[in-house]
Amino acid sequence: MENYARRVRESFARQEMMKTLGAEMSAVRNGTTEIRFPYAATLTQQHGYLHAGAVTTALDSACGYAALTVAPEGSEVLSVEFKVNLLAPATGDSIVARAQVKRAGRTLAVCTADAFAVRPDGEKLIATMLATMIYVPLK
Amino acid sequence: MENYARRVRESFARQEMMKTLGAEMSAVRNGTTEIRFPYAATLTQQHGYLHAGAVTTALDSACGYAALTVAPEGSEVLSVEFKVNLLAPATGDSIVARAQVKRAGRTLAVCTADAFAVRPDGEKLIATMLATMIYVPLK
Amino acid sequence: MENYARRVRESFARQEMMKTLGAEMSAVRNGTTEIRFPYAATLTQQHGYLHAGAVTTALDSACGYAALTVAPEGSEVLSVEFKVNLLAPATGDSIVARAQVKRAGRTLAVCTADAFAVRPDGEKLIATMLATMIYVPLK
Amino acid sequence: MENYARRVRESFARQEMMKTLGAEMSAVRNGTTEIRFPYAATLTQQHGYLHAGAVTTALDSACGYAALTVAPEGSEVLSVEFKVNLLAPATGDSIVARAQVKRAGRTLAVCTADAFAVRPDGEKLIATMLATMIYVPLK
Numbered sequence: 001m002e003n004y005a006r007r008v009r010e011s012f013a014r015q016e017m018m019k020t021l022g023a024e025m026s027a028v029r030n031g032t033t034e035i036r037f038p039y040a041a042t043l044t045q046q047h048g049y050l051h052a053g054a055v056t057t058a059l060d061s062a063c064g065y066a067a068l069t070v071a072p073e074g075s076e077v078l079s080v081e082f083k084v085n086l087l088a089p090a091t092g093d094s095i096v097a098r099a100q101v102k103r104a105g106r107t108l109a110v111c112t113a114d115a116f117a118v119r120p121d122g123e124k125l126i127a128t129m130l131a132t133m134i135y136v137p138l139k
Numbered sequence: 140m141e142n143y144a145r146r147v148r149e150s151f152a153r154q155e156m157m158k159t160l161g162a163e164m165s166a167v168r169n170g171t172t173e174i175r176f177p178y179a180a181t182l183t184q185q186h187g188y189l190h191a192g193a194v195t196t197a198l199d200s201a202c203g204y205a206a207l208t209v210a211p212e213g214s215e216v217l218s219v220e221f222k223v224n225l226l227a228p229a230t231g232d233s234i235v236a237r238a239q240v241k242r243a244g245r246t247l248a249v250c251t252a253d254a255f256a257v258r259p260d261g262e263k264l265i266a267t268m269l270a271t272m273i274y275v276p277l278k
Numbered sequence: 279m280e281n282y283a284r285r286v287r288e289s290f291a292r293q294e295m296m297k298t299l300g301a302e303m304s305a306v307r308n309g310t311t312e313i314r315f316p317y318a319a320t321l322t323q324q325h326g327y328l329h330a331g332a333v334t335t336a337l338d339s340a341c342g343y344a345a346l347t348v349a350p351e352g353s354e355v356l357s358v359e360f361k362v363n364l365l366a367p368a369t370g371d372s373i374v375a376r377a378q379v380k381r382a383g384r385t386l387a388v389c390t391a392d393a394f395a396v397r398p399d400g401e402k403l404i405a406t407m408l409a410t411m412i413y414v415p416l417k
Numbered sequence: 418m419e420n421y422a423r424r425v426r427e428s429f430a431r432q433e434m435m436k437t438l439g440a441e442m443s444a445v446r447n448g449t450t451e452i453r454f455p456y457a458a459t460l461t462q463q464h465g466y467l468h469a470g471a472v473t474t475a476l477d478s479a480c481g482y483a484a485l486t487v488a489p490e491g492s493e494v495l496s497v498e499f500k501v502n503l504l505a506p507a508t509g510d511s512i513v514a515r516a517q518v519k520r521a522g523r524t525l526a527v528c529t530a531d532a533f534a535v536r537p538d539g540e541k542l543i544a545t546m547l548a549t550m551i552y553v554p555l556k
Contacts, residue, residue: 011185012185014184014185015183015184015185015190016180016181016182016183016184017181017182017183017184017190017192017193019181020159020181020182041155042155042156042158042159043155043156043159044154044155044156045153045154045155045156045200046150046151046153046154051154051156051196051199051200052196052199052218052221053156053192053193053195053196053197053199053200054156054192054196056192056195056196056199057190057191057192057193057195057196058192060190060191060192060195061184061190061192078225079191079225080224080225080497080525080549081222081223081224081225081498081527081549082191082222082223083220083221083222083223083361083408083500084220084221084222085219085220085380085388085408085410086217086218086219086220087380087381087388088381102363102365102403102406103365103366103403107524107551108497108551110363110365110406110498112406125380125381128380128388128390128408130361130363130406130408132363132497132498132549134524134525219358219386219410220359220388220410222361222500222547224519224527224547224549226519226520226527227520241502241504241542241545242504242505242542246385246412247358247412249359249502249504249545251545264519264520267519267527267529267547269500269502269545269547271358271359271410271502273385273386289463290463292462292463293461293462293463293468294458294459294460294461294462295459295460295461295462295468295470295471297459298437298459298460319433320433320434320436320437321433321434321437322432322433322434323431323432323433323434323478324428324429324431324432329432329434329474329477329478330474330477330496330499331434331470331471331473331474331475331477331478332434332470332474334470334473334474334477335468335469335470335471335473335474336470338468338469338470338473339462339468339470356503357469357503358502358503359500359501359502359503360469360500360501361498361499361500361501362498362499362500363497363498364495364496364497364498
């Protein structure tokens with residue numbers, strides 16, 4: 001396992017919020033990540049769909065860790081801001097969030113991510129994120 | 140209690156995600172709402188701060204319900220999109236998210252919301268949202 | 279020429295702001311558009327780069343017209359909101375903005391667009407947009 | 418005139434895009450700015466309203482200069498990203514964009530700005546921006 005992948009997985013394991021989502025990091029590569037979590041009644045809004053905040057949580061972590069895979073030595077990643085468009089109701093067996101680095105500099109990284117509902121008949125795009133991350137020195 | 144406030148509180152009670160946050164709707168007025176949730180280790184990111192996704196969840200619900208307080212008769216609210224800036228680490232005893240309608244039309248409403256960390260020495264601004272909501276006919 | 283392409287080009291021709299940019303619509307296809315404008319000193323910010331607002335103008339029109347190519351019969355397009363990340367200084371001989379529809383429904387369309395600086399050594403990504411458009415009945 | 422106000426006005430004077438808009442900086446205070454430009458047929462979209470890009474140009478400059486009024490010594494400001502909601506058609510005699518710093522740190526500043534159409538019967542809110550600016554060392 002690459003050094004960056006180990007860093008990503010160790011950090012992910014410390015995000016208690018990921019356990020609350022039931023999320024796992026299903027892929028980490030150079031500049032991309034993938035996070036999955038199952039549908040759960042505990043994460044729903046008033047219609048029984050997954051709450052936009054639950055989907056956003058996975059998208060944000062996916063973007064942050066994508067940025068971390070290409071981080072300058074000795075730095076970590078914080079979210080500066082993100083924008084999310086909700087494209088379809090978040091239903092299905094599970095959600096998969098896939099993030100990629102669009103541009104990474106010394107200080108900032110811009111990432112995009114899509115979330116898909118995984119259903120018996122395939123994946124359906126449900127949300128998309130455009131996010132800005134900042135590299136800060138590791139304490 | 141005003142009619143809109145009852146609708147907001149009934150819908151809020153059906154959002155299971157709010158229970159997962161431990162959130163309560165602490166205020167509902169015409170065009171504004173307030174949601175509070177306590178710090179919990181289950182909602183944290185890798186540094187022990189509350190995950191941006193948890194804060195966003197409260198901001199999104201606060202915006203949606205602010206839009207609902209001024210919704211056209213017979214309609215409900217869905218999130219179209221939102222943007223969040225993270226301004227400071229989300230620590231403290233609890234978080235309060237306060238939303239207000241910036242402009243509501245027949246189809247769309249634009250809302251802003253601020254999230255504050257509540258600490259012994261006062262409130263500190265930690266995040267801000269600018270969101271677009273859509274009114275759809277009640278099924 | 280397809281019917282939608284004619285509508286797009288006729289509307290584009292009425293955007294006086296495009297003439298102020300010196301912009302042309304260099305491609306229109308089903309779900310995508312491309313707008314180009316040359317570097318001009320009249321469009322610069324304090325360092326001599328093109329102003330983010332000039333680049334945004336092209337990105338917004340490109341997104342709007344991409345949405346128009348897949349619009350429901352009898353409707354036109356208005357911008358609801360957009361988010362732009364500026365990725366590199368806007369220099370070069372010209373700028374090309376390429377937009378595509380990410381998801382179009384009956385009421386809303388979500389589009390993405392990238393802007394590139396065109397230089398002797400190739401194209402360089404300088405900005406990216408994530409936008410929401412609304413379909414309204416043609417008056 | 419305060420030192421920061423002089424810096425803001427000198428930089429503004431170098432933005433050729435502001436001349437193309439016919440814009441003036443009508444107010445600069447600690448943490449806030451105001452930019453005005455008259456309605457002009459050269460800045461319109463297909464319905465004769467001012468193009469969202471023209472309004473965004475003023476909002477972006479207003480935010481950038483608001484950030485500059487509170488910039489760390491020896492630094493200048495670049496736009497990282499912004500999100501704009503278009504709230505009403507941009508018509509009227511002129512547009513005024515008012516920006517304020519929401520939070521400024523050592524590296525980033527977050528600003529909000531509203532644009533109003535100035536009409537004989539008063540001002541009407543037409544757009545709002547939430548933006549991230551970065552401080553970089555003066556070259």
